[in-house]
Amino acid sequence: MSDSLPADSVGLVIPSHLHVETPLDLECGRTLPQFDLIYETYGQLNTDKSNAVLICHALSGDHHAAGFNSLEERKPGWWDSAIGPGKAIDTNHFFVVCPNNLGGCKGSSGPNTINPETGKLYGPDFPIVTVTDWVKSQAILADSLGIQKWAAVVGGSLGGMQALHWAISLPERVAHVLVIAAAPKLSAQNIAFNEVARTAIKSDPEFHQGRYQEFNTVPRQGLGLARMLGHITYLSDEAMGEKFGRELRSGKIQYGYDVEFQIESYLRYQSISFVERFDANTYLLMTKALDYFDPAKEFNDDLTQAVKAIQAKSLIISFTSDWRFSPLRSLEIVNALLSAGKSVSYAEIEATQGHDAFLMPIPRYMEIFASYMQQVAKEVNG
Amino acid sequence: MTLRVDLQIISDWIPDNAHVLDLGCGNGALLKHLQQRNVTGYGLEIDNSKFTECIHSGVNVIQADLDVGLGQFADQSFDFVILSQTLQAVKRPDFLLREIMRVGKQGIIGFPNFGHWQCRVQLGLGGKMPVSKNLPNAWFDTPNIHLCTLKDFEKICDQYGFSVVNRSVVNHEHKDTLGIRLLPNLFGQIAVYLIHNGKS
Numbered sequence: 207m208s209d210s211l212p213a214d215s216v217g218l219v220i221p222s223h224l225h226v227e228t229p230l231d232l233e234c235g236r237t238l239p240q241f242d243l244i245y246e247t248y249g250q251l252n253t254d255k256s257n258a259v260l261i262c263h264a265l266s267g268d269h270h271a272a273g274f275n276s277l278e279e280r281k282p283g284w285w286d287s288a289i290g291p292g293k294a295i296d297t298n299h300f301f302v303v304c305p306n307n308l309g310g311c312k313g314s315s316g317p318n319t320i321n322p323e324t325g326k327l328y329g330p331d332f333p334i335v336t337v338t339d340w341v342k343s344q345a346i347l348a349d350s351l352g353i354q355k356w357a358a359v360v361g362g363s364l365g366g367m368q369a370l371h372w373a374i375s376l377p378e379r380v381a382h383v384l385v386i387a388a389a390p391k392l393s394a395q396n397i398a399f400n401e402v403a404r405t406a407i408k409s410d411p412e413f414h415q416g417r418y419q420e421f422n423t424v425p426r427q428g429l430g431l432a433r434m435l436g437h438i439t440y441l442s443d444e445a446m447g448e449k450f451g452r453e454l455r456s457g458k459i460q461y462g463y464d465v466e467f468q469i470e471s472y473l474r475y476q477s478i479s480f481v482e483r484f485d486a487n488t489y490l491l492m493t494k495a496l497d498y499f500d501p502a503k504e505f506n507d508d509l510t511q512a513v514k515a516i517q518a519k520s521l522i523i524s525f526t527s528d529w530r531f532s533p534l535r536s537l538e539i540v541n542a543l544l545s546a547g548k549s550v551s552y553a554e555i556e557a558t559q560g561h562d563a564f565l566m567p568i569p570r571y572m573e574i575f576a577s578y579m580q581q582v583a584k585e586v587n588g
Numbered sequence: 589m590t591l592r593v594d595l596q597i598i599s600d601w602i603p604d605n606a607h608v609l610d611l612g613c614g615n616g617a618l619l620k621h622l623q624q625r626n627v628t629g630y631g632l633e634i635d636n637s638k639f640t641e642c643i644h645s646g647v648n649v650i651q652a653d654l655d656v657g658l659g660q661f662a663d664q665s666f667d668f669v670i671l672s673q674t675l676q677a678v679k680r681p682d683f684l685l686r687e688i689m690r691v692g693k694q695g696i697i698g699f700p701n702f703g704h705w706q707c708r709v710q711l712g713l714g715g716k717m718p719v720s721k722n723l724p725n726a727w728f729d730t731p732n733i734h735l736c737t738l739k740d741f742e743k744i745c746d747q748y749g750f751s752v753v754n755r756s757v758v759n760h761e762h763k764d765t766l767g768i769r770l771l772p773n774l775f776g777q778i779a780v781y782l783i784h785n786g787k788s
């Protein structure tokens with residue numbers, strides 16, 4: 207990036223760190239004796255600590271949601287389009303907190319951190335954590351920051367599911383919830399895609415049952431394949447067509463098996479760059495957390511019953527070309543909230559970008575997002 | 589903020605603490621107004637800019653197309669379902685009316701009266717499709733594809749077993765005149781009905 211930071215950026219950000227000594231009982235039955243959460247914050251917490259917004263990240267996201275960690279950083283945080291001064295989540299009004307989920311690979315306790323009991327890397331021995339566990343751990347983070355109630359909990363995709371779960375499981379601690387491009391649970395097709403991704407990773411000879419780090423290697427091929435597959439599901443046919451079409455790299459057909467079409471080159475680039483920044487065990491774990499997410503399960507599969515406890519006002523947003531979590535999936539959440547008589551608004555945004563649209567500064571999306579957050583800010587400021 | 593007169597009429601019919609559904613809620617003015625009296629509920633709106641206005645004013649709004657019905661709502665789940673100045677613009681008013689009375693204990697329906705004398709004169713004597721303040725579009729570009737008169741509306745209500753609990757008929761200045769009181773179907777330009785299921 208250039209020497210000067212954009213005016214609407216939160217600027218340079220240094221991640222914070224929370225170490226928790228209290229054991230955390232996990233949904234899978236195991237216990238984390240202690241754990242760490244890495245998180246970033248933007249904006250100022252007001253004196254009555256009522257202006258805090260929690261950002262929940264998606265499958266491959268992390269705590270670096272906005273701004274730059276250094277002047278050398280080429281790209282800002284993953285949701286910089288929505289977080290910053292004057293942006294939808296306006297840091298002039300809100301104190302924004304974004305933690306890396308437990309089981310992640312960017313500094314929170316996870317497979318690539320040291321197990322304090324053995325002094326060795328957790329690797330595949332890190333327990334499978336669920337959305338429920340994330341919410342519990344994030345509640346401990348909120349306590350540590352003195353935040354009793356979030357002005358809003360916001361997330362897209364898997365982050366949207368977490369946001370929904372926050373509102374269901376700790377209703378008195380969430381004033382508003384924004385669930386974007388999410389679903390109340392994965393479909394069989396969603397799980398199938400996850401399983402192909404996991405199979406790609408696990409069948410890589412360098413995987414070594416998840417102990418690849420002990421062998422000083424990484425299942426590059428498998429993780430890269432998983433990412434390629436995932437990436438296809440994040441884009442729409444239309445978006446791929448617009449971006450790459452059938453364009454050839456060299457201008458003409460080579461009649462060989464090397465990369466010829468631009469889309470092939472793009473997917474390979476995505477896969478290589480992803481392997482550099484992400485951990486295979488974390489990928490396995492995150493896809494499992496997605497598969498297991500189903501808040502209606504303990505309510506006889508009745509989502510309306512599951513959302514009954516919600517006290518928050520909600521905004522649900524979907525995107526027309528999203529086929530990973532289509533508008534119909536968001537409508538399942540909306541309809542449950544309507545049946546339960548909850549305060550809810552719902553927008554379906556025309557977008558060609560597919561599932562990834564939730565990360566893009568699409569004007570109508572940002573307008574609705576910002577308008578809603580302005581109402582939240584008004585409530586906070588009385 | 590002053591409320592559009594037909595919305596004022598509707599507002600007066602809705603008691604405090606009611607739970608309502610406003611179909612084609614526009615910028616959410618009615619719901620916003622009703623919030624002061626603890627009335628809860630949702631608006632349905634398909635127009636992008638009006639939808640955003642609702643969000644901006646803190647009104648619950650669902651982006652939805654009325655032509656597909658109200659399938660997401662359970663039977664008798666609202667005290668009132670409101671449809672103001674929109675009945676004539678939907679594909680199947682009969683279907684929507686039944687949907688309204690399925691999800692609402694009572695329905696409030698407002699529409700422009702096609703039986704107004706000016707319409708009759710323009711069509712009957714002038715031989716042309718009427719254009720007026722309430723119906724400003726030409727026949728080829730009008731969103732108002734299913735116009736009806738007071739008599740037509742009352743007939744369909746009767747047919748479906750909905751009884752008229754209250755009716756307010758006004759002119760385009762939203763005033764009630766002696767003429768309207770005597771011959772509402774001839775002199776009334778805007779009608780608002782409060783209907784409920786079953787014979788009164």
